[in-house]
Amino acid sequence: MKIKHVLFTALVCSLFSCARNGAGISTTFEVDAATSSIEWKGSAPDHFHTGAFNVTGSLTANRHGQIKSGTFRIPIASIRNFDLEEPLKEQLLTHLKSADFFNLLVYSEARFRVTEVHPYTPADAGAISGANTLVTGDFTLIGQTHRLSFPAKVAITGDTVRTEATLDLNRLNWGMNSFSDPEQPLYILPEVTIHLDIRAIKANE
Template sequence: MKKVLIAIVAISTVIISCKGEKKEKLEVKEEVKVEKAVAQNNVDLSASLLSWKGTKPGGAHNGTVALKESSLVVENGKISSGEFLVDMSSIKNLDIKSPEYGAKLVAHLSNEDFFDVTKYPTSKFVITSVEEKEGKLAVTGNLTIKDVTKSITIPATLSQENGVHVFKSETFNIDRADFNVKHKSKRFFDNLKDKFIDDLVEMSFEVRTKA
């Protein structure tokens, strides 16, 4: 009996600690003005993507979005510029097994409630500066979603594999409300109770240059 009680206490402690965990929201700042770089379109689009995860009470969904005409310029082993153009019409869901319900979710994410893909077919991340901190890169760039552009800094690494440069960000959290994505957001609506969708959205980039 004593062992059972100890196990229950241990499980309860884990559950309480998990509930207490909070995602860290990236700080957003005003857009950094930069000269328009010459697009090199040197990214391997078949091997590059943006991953995402959204959560709500009692559930979560995750997926990917493809890139289009993007560039990552590396000089002397360091990133000098980059622009990742995100094709919002390519949103995919990866966790729903039913093709029908998966398609419904993608349609909902694409409509005016969320990302309004017809009006805003692309999002983008434009690198404005890169610093090395504790063996990793702090990559600052202008993130544009819908009609809003904000400067954010994301942790990332840059490596080289057989002549291909590989940019990988760690998972970072943006507040969709900062980018005018309002559907069931507590920032815009009251009395949602448990019908809200979390404002924080997890994202990560993996970008590979062409061989």
């Protein structure tokens, strides 16, 4: 009986020590919407347009400073354009919000939910400089959800997480098929270049 008691005591002490040292404890970081953005570049064979979306959401990191999960929301109404002047700017944004593209009246937001995070050794020539993390998750756009993976540069400094990535998103995979016929007068390339710059701040506990 004494042996069992000693073993039980040792187990309790071990568990208590782990809890005291922070094992299993996670930290939540809330996206700072004021300093975060998702920039886009859409191209035709002879020209392109650029702009950005707002983003909100949160990230969770373990006690070792490794990102483990996250959820992000992208309000479609926040879409902006950088390269045109009025009235062409408003015409483009109105068209992008229409059923030809994001169909804002039906789908008010896009979402990305992180499902896997792994260390990344740079190998993709298109990856952002300093990429150290391979992020995989479920991306929902205009009612369709598909898996998406991309290398990212993730840096945790004090109470702040900054995530940067550059990737090409094939809009056809999510059913955004308008103006995808190269034989038609208006042809828009399937790939949209996305640049993520997301900064998140440790949530108050």
